Amino acid sequence: MSAYHGSMNTTSPSHPILIGCSGWSYPDWEGVFYPPGLHTSETLSYYADRFPIVEVDSTFYRAPTPGMVRSWYERTPSAFRFALKAPRSITHEKLLKNCEEEVEGFVSSILGLREKLSCVLLQMGYFNRSAFGTQSEFLKVLDTFLTRWPSGQTPLAVEVRNARWINSELASVLTSHGAALTLTEQSWMPTPRQVADQFDPLTGPFAFIRLLGDRQGIERVTTTWDRIVLDRSADLAETADLIQSLSLHAPVFVFANNHYAGHSPETVRQLRRLLALPEPSPPDRPRWTLFD
Template sequence: MSARIRLGCQGWSYPDWVGTFYPPGARQEHQLPFYGRVFDTVELDTTFYRAPRATIARSWARHTPADFSFAAKVPRAITHDAGLAGVKDALEAFVRALDPLGEKLGPLLVQMPAAFRRTQDTERALRRFLADAPEGVRIAVEFRHASWHAAPVYEALAARRACLAWTEWRDLPQATVVTGDFLYVRWLGDREEILRYDRVQIDRAASFGRWEAALRRALPEVREVFGYFNNHWAGHSPASAAEMRRRLGLATPDPRALWPQGELF
C-alpha cells in the first residue's frame, strides 16, 4: 500500500471517553494532545456551525503533532442554507479562517442535506461551487440523496479532482466511486440507538469486512485516505478507528498504555 492512510474520529471531546480512552480525570485542554498521540487525523464538526476564531485554530495546530491533519466540515450556512449557490465569498472567508492550521489542514467536507436533490439548478450550483473553490483546497462532497449518484456528477467532481465521500449511514447509497486522488470515508450511525460512547455496543464485523475490501481495492488509485468514525456507528469511535487500522495493517498505540502513572492526568 503506497497511499497514506489516515483514520480517526469525528471529534475528540466527549465526556464518556474520559476513563475509557482518555485517562481518568483528563481535563478538556489535555484531550486533543492525547488524541494526537493515538490518531493522526480528526474531523472537525464544530466548523459546521461556525468558522473557528484564529486563536482556536492556532491552538488546535499547536497541540497536535507535526504530521497531524484536520478535516473540516464546511459551514451549514453554505451547504444547507444556501444550497451551494452564491457562496464564493463565504467559502473563501471560511478557508481564510482555517489558515492558522497551515499544512495541517486536510480536506473540506461538503455535507449536503438529504433534501438537496439533483436538478438543473442544484447541479449548476454544485459545478459553480467546485469551480470557485480556492486552488489547493481539497474538497470532498457527501450527497445524501440518491439522485446525485450519476455519471455526470462523478465527472464534475473528477474535473475538479474533488472526492465523492463514501458514507455508511442508514439506507444511504454506498457508492464507492473514486473521483479524486484521495478518499474520504465516513462511518455514521443512529443517534437514537446509541446514547453512551464509552464502549462498543454494536457488532460491525461484517461491515468492517466490506469496507476493508473496498478500501484495499481503491488504494492503488489514490495518494491518501481520510476516514472518520462516529460514536453512533458502533458505540465508541476510538475502538472502531483502531480496528479498521488494524485490519489495514496499521499500528495504533494502546491509549491505556499512554495513561500517566500515579497522579491524575
C-alpha cells in the same frame, strides 16, 4: 457506467491510509479512552498521539477563531492532519448559492493550520424538491460553486445525501474540479462497496470515507458513547477491502462516528486490525488532570 475494479494486490505500493474519529471532545470517552480527570485542554494532544487525523464538526456551526486554529496546530504532532466541515451557512442555508463571502471568510480562518489541513468536507443535507427539483439542477449549482472554490488552498471532499444522486453524473462533475466524492456507511445511502461497483469513486486526489451508521436506530439502544453496542464487523470487513484497493491509487481518509457502532475509537481500532495497520506508540508525555 464503469465499475471500479480495484485490486487487493498487496505487493503494489500503497498510499497512506489515515483513520480517525469524527471529533475528539466527548465526555463519555473519559475513563474509557481518555484517562480519568484528563484536563480538557489536553484531550486533543492525547487524541493526536493515538490517531493521525480528525474530522472537526464544530466548524459546521461556526468558523474557528485564529486562536482556536493556532491552538489546534500547536497541540498536535507535525504529521497530524485535520479535515474540517464547511459551515452550514454555505451548505444548508445558502445551498452553495451566493456564498462567496462565507467561503472567503471560512477559508481564510483555517489557513493557519498550514500543512496540517488535509481538506474541507462539504457536507450537504438531504435535498427535497423545494431545494432542487432534479439532480441536474443541483449539479449545475455544484459545478459553479466548485469553479469558484479555492482548491489550490484547501482540497475539498463533497458529501451528497440523496441516494439516487450518487452516480456517474455526480462523479463527472467532481472529477472535473478535482473534488473527492465522499463515500458513506449510512442507513439510507449506498455503501462504499456498492458505489464502487457502479463507477470509479476516485474523483479527486484522495478518497474520503465516513462511517456514520444509523443515528436514530442506535439512539434507541444507547445515547452513551463509551462502548461498542452494535456488531458491524461484516460491514467493516467489506469497507476495509475497498479501502485497501483505493489505497493502491490514492491516499485514503476514513472517519468513524460514535453513531456507527457506539464508540468510535474502538471502531477505528477494529478497522486498523482488519487493514493490518500498526498500532501507534504514543510518546510518554506529562499530563495535566482536573486536579492539578
